Amino acid sequence: xxxxxxxxxxxxxxxxxxxxxxxxxxxxxxxxxxxxxxxxxxxxxxxxxxxxxxxxxxxxxxxxxxxxxxxxxxxxxxxxxxxxxxxxxxxxxxxxxxxxxxxxxxxxxxxxxxxxxxxxxxxxxxxxxxxxxxxxxxxxxxxxxxxxxxxxxxxxxxxxxxxxxxxxxxxxxxxxxxxxxxxxxx
Numbered sequence: 001x002x003x004x005x006x007x008x009x010x011x012x013x014x015x016x017x018x019x020x021x022x023x024x025x026x027x028x029x030x031x032x033x034x035x036x037x038x039x040x041x042x043x044x045x046x047x048x049x050x051x052x053x054x055x056x057x058x059x060x061x062x063x064x065x066x067x068x069x070x071x072x073x074x075x076x077x078x079x080x081x082x083x084x085x086x087x088x089x090x091x092x093x094x095x096x097x098x099x100x101x102x103x104x105x106x107x108x109x110x111x112x113x114x115x116x117x118x119x120x121x122x123x124x125x126x127x128x129x130x131x132x133x134x135x136x137x138x139x140x141x142x143x144x145x146x147x148x149x150x151x152x153x154x155x156x157x158x159x160x161x162x163x164x165x166x167x168x169x170x171x172x173x174x175x176x177x178x179x180x181x182x183x184x185x186x
Contacts, residue, residue, distance in 0.1 A: 003118040004048075004108060005139040006128055008155060009177075012144065015152030016125055021052065023123075025147045030175030037073065045117040047077070048108075051086035053123030058094035083111070085127055105134045112136070125155045133159055139183050140165060146176035 008016045009026035017023050049057065060066050061077040082097040085104045092099040100107050108131060111119060121128060121137075131137050156163075169181035 002112045002114065002116060003138040004112060004121070004131070004136055005118060005141055006121045006137055006155070007141040007143075008121075008123065008128075009143040009145050010155070011147045011149050011152070013148045013150065013152075014154050015149050016123065016155050017153040018149050019151040019153075021056075021153070025149065026143070026145055030173060030177070033173045033175050033177055036171070036173070036179070045080065046111070046119045047080050047082040048119055048121040048124065048127065049082065049084045050124035050127045051084060051089055054082075054084040054086070054089075054092070054094070054097075057122070058092075058097075062094065083107075104130060105136065108134075108136050125153050125157060128155045129157055129159045132156065132163055133161065135184065137184070139168075139181060142180045142182070144178040144180060 009023065010016050011025065018025065057077065061074050066074040066077075078095055080096065082092075082094065083100055084092050084097055085100050085107075087101055089099055089101075104127065108119070121131070128137070164185045165182035166185050167180065168183050169179070171179040173179070
């Protein structure tokens with residue numbers, strides 16, 4: 001069975017995106033952290049997005065600028081299979097992307113039972129909240145950034161029940177970022 005993970009950067013006050021969707025705060029230059037991100041991107045898998053994150057990623061990663069600035073991550077982002085869940089998109093034109101318009105939880109259950117590499121959600125807070133409520137997320141990889149925004153979007157808006165998680169890994173970076181990995185308690 002494939003595992004479904006979340007990978008997101010979060011501020012000290014709990015936001016994964018600023019009030020206007022900004023996440024420029026998450027890009028803190030640091031060679032050690034950059035190597036970690038590159039190594040993490042090499043893991044492969046199938047990428048899962050909501051519409052907003054998909055449009056943001058699709059507008060950057062296929063560009064010459066992305067390929068110049070970060071060729072390893074750009075290659076992985078462009079080559080990996082992707083699924084975007086959206087009721088409003090008419091088509092998904094980014095290379096290797098499948099559009100699913102309805103039945104997200106059922107589609108994820110089916111995908112988890114198919115052979116292949118694991119599934120990873122980037123951004124996409126509304127999807128995270130919905131799939132967490134369905135107990136479909138197996139791992140939460142959080143990069144805690146030493147930044148306070150004061151307002152923004154959380155990954156768990158609308159979640160009605162408590163998630164009880166256990167820490168499985170952690171790592172502190174010289175730029176102040178802290179990588180935290182959690183799994184649901186049994």
